[in-house]
Amino acid sequence: MVHRTARVALRVTAGQRRRCFGLLRSAGDVWACVLEVNAWRRRRHDAPLAGYQELCRELSASGAGTFAELDSTGARSVLRRFSDAWFAAAKQRRAGDASARFPRRRRGLVPVRWYHGTFTLDGHRVRIPTARGTTALWVRLARQVPYPVEQVRSITLLCEGGRLFLDVTAEVPVAVYPPGEGPDPARVAGVDIGIIHPYAVAGPGGQALLVSGRAIRAEHRMHLADTKARHRAVARRAPKPGQRGSRRWRRYRARARAVEGRHRRRVRQAQHEAARAVVGWAVEQRVGVLHVGDPRGVLDLPAGRRHNLRLRQWQIGRLLQILTDKATLAGITVHLVDERGTSSTCPTCRQRIPKPRGRTLTCPHCQFTGHRDLVAAASIATRIPGGGRTTPTAIVLPGMVTHRRAGRHLPGAGRSRPDPRRPPGGVRVKMARCGPPHRPVGSRSPNKRGSTTPHRRPGERQWTQH
Numbered sequence: 001m002v003h004r005t006a007r008v009a010l011r012v013t014a015g016q017r018r019r020c021f022g023l024l025r026s027a028g029d030v031w032a033c034v035l036e037v038n039a040w041r042r043r044r045h046d047a048p049l050a051g052y053q054e055l056c057r058e059l060s061a062s063g064a065g066t067f068a069e070l071d072s073t074g075a076r077s078v079l080r081r082f083s084d085a086w087f088a089a090a091k092q093r094r095a096g097d098a099s100a101r102f103p104r105r106r107r108g109l110v111p112v113r114w115y116h117g118t119f120t121l122d123g124h125r126v127r128i129p130t131a132r133g134t135t136a137l138w139v140r141l142a143r144q145v146p147y148p149v150e151q152v153r154s155i156t157l158l159c160e161g162g163r164l165f166l167d168v169t170a171e172v173p174v175a176v177y178p179p180g181e182g183p184d185p186a187r188v189a190g191v192d193i194g195i196i197h198p199y200a201v202a203g204p205g206g207q208a209l210l211v212s213g214r215a216i217r218a219e220h221r222m223h224l225a226d227t228k229a230r231h232r233a234v235a236r237r238a239p240k241p242g243q244r245g246s247r248r249w250r251r252y253r254a255r256a257r258a259v260e261g262r263h264r265r266r267v268r269q270a271q272h273e274a275a276r277a278v279v280g281w282a283v284e285q286r287v288g289v290l291h292v293g294d295p296r297g298v299l300d301l302p303a304g305r306r307h308n309l310r311l312r313q314w315q316i317g318r319l320l321q322i323l324t325d326k327a328t329l330a331g332i333t334v335h336l337v338d339e340r341g342t343s344s345t346c347p348t349c350r351q352r353i354p355k356p357r358g359r360t361l362t363c364p365h366c367q368f369t370g371h372r373d374l375v376a377a378a379s380i381a382t383r384i385p386g387g388g389r390t391t392p393t394a395i396v397l398p399g400m401v402t403h404r405r406a407g408r409h410l411p412g413a414g415r416s417r418p419d420p421r422r423p424p425g426g427v428r429v430k431m432a433r434c435g436p437p438h439r440p441v442g443s444r445s446p447n448k449r450g451s452t453t454p455h456r457r458p459g460e461r462q463w464t465q466h
């Protein structure tokens with residue numbers, strides 16, 4: 001059995017929304033109280049109050065009804081969150097990581113968790129527990145919870161980008177297969193995690209899978225351009241430090257948060273689709289072990305200049321995590337292996353190749369040609385977990401390649417759903433960030449970078465046609 005969490009949006013009326021946010025704010029108050037108590041104790045040079053039991057005693061001493069509609073189990077979940085964060089930081093500090101911080105920051109809204117038995121799940125509806133004496137809080141879910149009700153262990157109410165969500169955690173059994181049809185531990189596939197192809201997989205018998213992430217990259221790019229354009233449009237109205245923002249400014253901020261949240265959800269959804277394609281393919285191929293090249297060494301490089309943003313957007317840790325989670329659920333083992341040199345060594349003559357610019361890898365020594373990511377995945381498959389860079393077994397080069405695209409639902413990825421951030425009418429235009437438009441010498445440029453354009457409305461997109 002493994003624990004898995006699904007995030008489900010809530011459909012709430014104005015009144016329900018007010019009550020839900022009331023719960024989150026009350027949880028923020030609980031959090032603030034714990035910080036306050038510990039601040040006093042620190043001033044008196046007392047030991048901090050961090051144990052869950054001690055904190056619970058303190059809470060019950062404060063009496064019922066202190067935290068509005070938040071019930072005691074909900075309040076205790078905040079104490080649990082604090083206690084876990086505190087001890088995690090303490091452990092890291094003991095291990096010598098001085099950058100680990102104890103929880104010291106107040107937060108307006110803190111997620112609240114309730115365990116099995118305190119809430120009621122009924123199809124598309126859920127009853128969120130509230131303090132005794134208050135009316136029951138039933139809210140509608142945007143979709144069915146993807147787990148059977150009896151497997152659900154806890155629910156967590158949270159707010160992301162101004163929207164309410166419920167994280168539903170369930171205990172899910174690992175997949176069981178009929179004898180002779182399950183994943184075979186002797187069948188190993190190599191996985192190369194990358195930018196253009198989130199997953200390139202090379203399996204036994206020359207079978208391979210290539211998951212394209214171009215839609216995800218386009219989403220990143222469109223979002224970045226859109227955010228920049230919005231920011232440029234409203235920068236003049238931004239409140240000075242210490243100044244209170246206008247109502248109009250606050251509305252703009254709320255909109256920006258909503259857009260940011262949607263962007264993150266879209267990318268995450270596409271990454272999950274990509275990982276699901278890999279695991280589905282692996283089950284089909286009866287692959288029992290996935291060797292994943294660990295590219296996190298790349299991220300340990302001193303903060304680089306050129307690839308900084310790209311690497312951050314790459315979100316490699318998450319791609320690894322998602323794949324591991326789904327593979328475990330399907331009964332497939334994941335091992336991390338050293339991936340150094342896999343994309344710069346020729347698989348046939350084992351000589352170093354200068355890093356190719358495109359996707360095709362061509363060896364100048366033996367004229368070998370292949371797909372760069374798939375070749376890397378094929379040599380990752382032969383690496384031993386924990387072992388060095390030796391490649392003892394022969395590399396099986398991919399012959400049959402299956403192609404999958406991640407993020408097919410994303411706007412702009414298909415013809416049926418155009419991206420509203422792109423100008424309408426299918427006109428090929430480039431974005432303003434490409435620099436000032438090429439104009440004949442002498443003509444006035446109304447939209448030159450750095451100049452202020454007084455007629456621009458907030459959020460208005462700035463596209464320059466070349």
Ligand SMILES: [Zn+2]
Nearest residue numbers: 346349363366
């Ligand atoms: Zn070669």
